[in-house]
Amino acid sequence: MDKSNLIVFMTGASGYIGGSVFTSLLKDGYKEIRVLVRQKEQAEIFKKIGTNVTPVIGSLDDSDQLEKESHNANVVLSTADADHLPSVKAMLKGSSSRHQDKNSPSVFIQTSGTGLLTWQDCFYTQPYDDNNYDDIHKRISITAPHRNVDQWIFDHCPSTNGLMTAIIAPSTIYGIGSGPIKKNSVQVMILALAAVARRKAGYVNPEGYKAQWDNVRIEDVVQLFSLLIDGLLNKSIDHGTNGFYSCCANTHTWGDVAKELGKELKKRGLVDTEEISEFEKQYVDRYLWGENKRQWMDSRGLSNRSKKIGWKPSGKSLFETIPSELDYLISIDYFNKNK
Structure with missing residues (x-):
């Protein structure tokens, strides 16, 4: 798909995962990449990167702002906090209203993490398969890390509603990132x-x-983000209830x-x-x-x-x-x- 008329809005671009994804997006020819930042100093860094990069000063608690930005974007990437449900609700509200109001692509990707799979030693003894419905929807406790956010997305964005959503769940990420601010792993x-x-x-x-x-290299996390964005824009991959993608390499x-x-x-x-x-x-x-x-x-x-x-x-x-x-x-x- 031609991306020259598409707008991206993302949270977490000043971080390790989001920053590396942001750098990858710069190569894809988007009309505009809008990034949420908390500090003026961060905004100045992003302003210098490119004419199609627009920093937006705010926080994950600014629900009205997140909803507005998401409504105006074709691709919304949540990479700042896997556990901040209010921001996810606001962004999905904006993405959903865009999908309903405008005849243009509307994609949302939430960054979760395989910390939610640490519940396997209590409830399940085999590795969780991201392509197995029971593994993802029946064998993970609602009290597992990140699960309340992921479950809310599953419940409110089923595969049948037309809005293209996915959840990406990286394991331990390693390697030096390529983002403009934070480059070290955690x-x-x-x-x-x-x-x-x-x-x-x-x-x-x-x-x-x-x-x-x-574990997984940061470059391979970015690779999966790119595949998900393209697949969701083209409506060619599993999404919604079936849109759970883990990053487990070694x-x-x-x-x-x-x-x-x-x-x-x-x-x-x-x-x-x-x-x-x-x-x-x-x-x-x-x-x-x-x-x-x-x-x-x-x-x-x-x-x-x-x-x-x-x-x-x-x-x-x-x-x-x-x-x-x-x-x-x-x-x-x-x-x-x-x-």
């Missing part, structure tokens, strides 16, 4: 931050040491990640030993999401629906990119700024 690097703070790498609780998570254990961080941080003089051990409560509370220990439990998925539309993850593994990510964090003084 899960692995906050483990590094906690390790530097106590001068020793580690893991969250003994179960977390053995826990398996899927698998790691948090114990193995801790060992690799210990080795690489020791090389850089940021920890005192390569040995690892369980993080004490003070470090878990300060750096590692505190009581939310489910983020360090098993999370396994199969991305069969994503692969069905042409998604082909490739490139370096999570472990191969840890050295370059650490060097990037050192270059931006990340460890000192986030003590």
Whole structure:
């Protein structure tokens, strides 16, 4: 589809995932890319990027603004917060009204995450298949992370209503992003931050040491976003109730990640030993999401629906990119700024 007459509105363009998706959109020839930012300084950065880029100052709590922007856009991308239901409701209200009022494409993509699959160790013992209806709609608890937002979208945007919606659920994302502001990943690097703070790498609780998570390169997350946007615009892929797409490429254990961080941080003089051990409560509370220990439990998925539309993850593994990510964090003084 020719995109020269299409408008994109997105949240999260100043972040890691959204920023990398934003950079990809610049190559696609959209008429305008409108990005929600919270600060004037961020707006100035986006203003300098291109004549078709328009920063909009606001927040996820500005429901009227989000609804208006979404109504005026053909493609709406929610990449800022997987758990902010009011903003999703506002954006979908705008997208739905556009679909009803105008004879033009209307697409909405919500960014979730496979943190919701950490409930498998309570309710299900096999990896969740994104192409299996029962796995996605019957075996995930409504109290799982992100689930209330995803379920609201499923309930209010069925496959039959014409509005083209999808949910993308990345696993642990790694690699240096390509966005204009935030380029560092989250899960692995906050483990590094906690390790530097106590001068020793580690893991969250003994179960977390053995826990398996899927992972995916940031470039491959961007690849799936591109496939989803094109497929939804062309009305050629599953959407609505069936529009759940996970990004699960490879698998790691948090114990193995801790060992690799210990080795690489020791090389850089940021920890005192390569040995690892369980993080004490003070470090878990300060750096590692505190009581939310489910983020360090098993999370396994199969991305069969994503692969069905042409998604082909490739490139370096999570472990191969840890050295370059650490060097990037050192270059931006990340460890000192986030003590």
